Amino acid sequence: MILSVIGLGLIGGSIALDLKKRGFVNKVIGVDNNTLNAHAAKKLGLIDEIQDLTTAVQAADLVLLAIPVDACLRVLPKIMDLVHHQIVSDLGSTKEQLIESIANHPKRSQFVPAHPMAGTEFSGPQAAHSGLFDGKCSIICNPEDSDKKAVQLISEMFHCLKMRCVFMDAEVHDRQTAYVSHLSHISAFALSLTVLHKEKADKHIFELASGGFDSTVRLAKSSAEMWTPIFQQNKKNVGKVLQKYIDQLQQFKDLIEKDDLNGINDLIFEANDIRRVLDQKEKNEKETIQQASKIKTGA
Amino acid sequence: MILSVIGLGLIGGSIALDLKKRGFVNKVIGVDNNTLNAHAAKKLGLIDEIQDLTTAVQAADLVLLAIPVDACLRVLPKIMDLVHHQIVSDLGSTKEQLIESIANHPKRSQFVPAHPMAGTEFSGPQAAHSGLFDGKCSIICNPEDSDKKAVQLISEMFHCLKMRCVFMDAEVHDRQTAYVSHLSHISAFALSLTVLHKEKADKHIFELASGGFDSTVRLAKSSAEMWTPIFQQNKKNVGKVLQKYIDQLQQFKDLIEKDDLNGINDLIFEANDIRRVLDQKEKNEKETIQQASKIKTGA
Known part of the structure; x- marks a missing residue:
């Protein structure tokens, strides 16, 4: 072939x-x-x-x-x-x-x-x-x-x-990728911009950044040539998802400003459930690779 | 000692x-x-x-x-x-x-x-x-x-x-860590929550998540016991930084909704400058380890 x-x-x-x-x-x-x-x-x-x-x-x-x-x-x-x-x-x-x-x-x-x-x-x-x-x-x-x-x-x-x-x-695909792929790119681009703007006043700010920052901002290296048209074509979904993300951040901000420690704790506990998802993903990947080595595919 | x-x-x-x-x-x-x-x-x-x-x-x-x-x-x-x-x-x-x-x-x-x-x-x-x-x-x-x-x-x-x-x-420290550490934790917690909420309706949404999502959301595994009091003690700075991050996300959202492709491109190009920062960090880490192996420290 x-x-x-x-x-x-x-x-x-x-x-x-x-x-x-x-x-x-x-x-x-x-x-x-x-x-x-x-x-x-x-x-x-x-x-x-x-x-x-x-x-x-x-x-x-x-x-x-x-x-x-x-x-x-x-x-x-x-x-x-x-x-x-x-x-x-x-x-x-x-x-x-x-x-x-x-x-x-x-x-x-x-x-x-x-x-x-x-x-x-x-x-x-x-x-x-x-x-x-x-x-x-x-x-x-x-x-x-x-x-x-x-x-x-x-x-x-x-x-x-x-x-x-x-x-x-296709409709479900475009909606779901807005959540699990397009949003994480925008969150990383925005994180990068927020800290880069601060760097203009605080030259040594990145001295303090540790591995956690690197990991969260990593996708901000991604190319505009690829991502701008994705955001444009999926703007209906990306717009909605971005609004939900902004609302979630706003909720954190409100709770922090009100010293509502129980509220913050509850949000973090809930967010921690991502451990289940990431563990399951890792398991799926291993199983997929094992499965693939059993299947013979040819031209 | x-x-x-x-x-x-x-x-x-x-x-x-x-x-x-x-x-x-x-x-x-x-x-x-x-x-x-x-x-x-x-x-x-x-x-x-x-x-x-x-x-x-x-x-x-x-x-x-x-x-x-x-x-x-x-x-x-x-x-x-x-x-x-x-x-x-x-x-x-x-x-x-x-x-x-x-x-x-x-x-x-x-x-x-x-x-x-x-x-x-x-x-x-x-x-x-x-x-x-x-x-x-x-x-x-x-x-x-x-x-x-x-x-x-x-x-x-x-x-x-x-x-x-x-x-x-201490004042500079607390301001700068709000940018390079506390913000990336909240961005990850909020990302996790946004997608977990969607999972309730779309059970298989995480099937689509790739390594980029994992990396951006990784910090959402972090413990409430550690992070809630950090956000509380640094609420003055965290609140300001979160607002800047929300404004940045809102700017992305507005540009996407207006189909302003040049505007989105410009933001991504600017965000890409994080490559310089991450490369410099990697260089600093290597140099610090090399330097450390030259210095003798003792009890």
């Missing part, structure tokens, strides 16, 4: 690397508007050859879009126009608008909207690495609108990446 | 462990209201013996308080009443109230207010471990109000823990 990857950054590069390494595809063709990125991806061994979009799609059996979600809206219809037997999937963080953009395309059923829930705060082909997806979860949206064999192929691809698949409506 | 540690949790246990291991003290006496904790600390080899507060202070050369900041306010005056030649330091996250509480004590100069900027989201003697403080920064407040030899001893103690010392006013 020949894979064409459109966008050779962290996600595109990492997926290409592991699908080839694990024998799911025989050859990887790479496409990137940024020729420096494309050449770096080739040099790093992430792809076998560089092509333009049309050639890459026509030569492929499987086409994966790994570009920012605004670019996906422009590029996906072009790709679908080129498709014969090819199966196409995207890997973006928002789904409703993208699906809407090709809702009436005659080749719609050859497209499988997907979102592997993995990433880091780094970007570009240099950030790509093997094992990025291991143990994580991948979402496949609106599978009833795709060809069964196409959904099957994309599911097998994710199993080869040692991921478990969850099927859901 | 004999060390008495009051409070045998993560901080007290870890400091006892490394000061003994690295030869700064010959013997560690432990005090803890919670007898289970005290026995666990002894069994884990964090301390040599368990004593009551009075016996422990009287037998010591150096007394370290590693208890929640509300308990510090109650216990520190008692300790200072027992002091003869002993040097006393606390390791708490707020400083102004504690210093005020013994401002007129005749033994004030034998107390050195300090705050090692290290920790994890875990608590209790089981969480204590060697190397917790390595490379980090420790704050010593208002050194002009302490005996020079006392400040010297506490500085040497932190160098033995492979830390660098920064001297500052």
Whole structure:
């Protein structure tokens, strides 16, 4: 099977690397508007050859879009126009608008909207690495609108990446990612800005920052190119979730100002329940990796 | 030198462990209201013996308080009443109230207010471990109000823990920790609560959470026993900082709702400057550890 990857950054590069390494595809063709990125991806061994979009799609059996979600809206219809037997999937963080953009395309059923829930705060082909997806979860949206064999192929691809698949409506996906992914990015960006503004007056303020700060602010390294269009496309959900987060912070502020120690204690006890969630997640990841090593996937 | 540690949790246990291991003290006496904790600390080899507060202070050369900041306010005056030649330091996250509480004590100069900027989201003697403080920064407040030899001893103690010392006013300390430590805890608690509330309607929401969420929410595992009194004692600063953080989030929300992509891009670019800060911190930590291995400290 020949894979064409459109966008050779962290996600595109990492997926290409592991699908080839694990024998799911025989050859990887790479496409990137940024020729420096494309050449770096080739040099790093992430792809076998560089092509333009049309050639890459026509030569492929499987086409994966790994570009920012605004670019996906422009590029996906072009790709679908080129498709014969090819199966196409995207890997973006928002789904409703993208699906809407090709809702009436005659080749719609050859497209499988997907979102592997993995990433880091780094970007570009240099950030790509093997094992990025291991143990994580991948979402496949609106599978009833795709060809069964196409959904099957994309599911097998994710199993080869040692991921478990969850099927859901695009609408549910966009609402839930606003909570568990988009919000944590904005909370980190805002934390970074709040302390950076203070640094102008207190030059040595970061001397006091410990590992806890680093961890909470880590996502603020993430790129605007990727995140601005995500927030735009998911603004309906992101706006609501941000308001809930602000209300929660305001509740903390009110309780602290009123010296309501029992109230603060209760909130923290409740927040501590995240231990259950994080422990369960860790367990799920281990089980997914164990499960994956039992399943044989092939090209 | 004999060390008495009051409070045998993560901080007290870890400091006892490394000061003994690295030869700064010959013997560690432990005090803890919670007898289970005290026995666990002894069994884990964090301390040599368990004593009551009075016996422990009287037998010591150096007394370290590693208890929640509300308990510090109650216990520190008692300790200072027992002091003869002993040097006393606390390791708490707020400083102004504690210093005020013994401002007129005749033994004030034998107390050195300090705050090692290290920790994890875990608590209790089981969480204590060697190397917790390595490379980090420790704050010593208002050194002009302490005996020079006392400040010297506490500085040497932190160098033995492979830390660098920064001297500052208690007022500046409390303001700055509100930004780089207290805020990130509240942001994590609020993030946890926001998503946990949503979980009640969307049972599988955490399926979608990736490593970025885990990292941003990690501090929400932290204990109420420790954090509620910190927020209370530092409410003046925490309130102001929380308001700035809320304003920053509101700015994001407004820009997203207005589809102001340039505005969002600008904010993210600005927030990305945290890369510089985190890189510098990493460099500082490495240099501090290298420096520490050159300095010989002894009991």
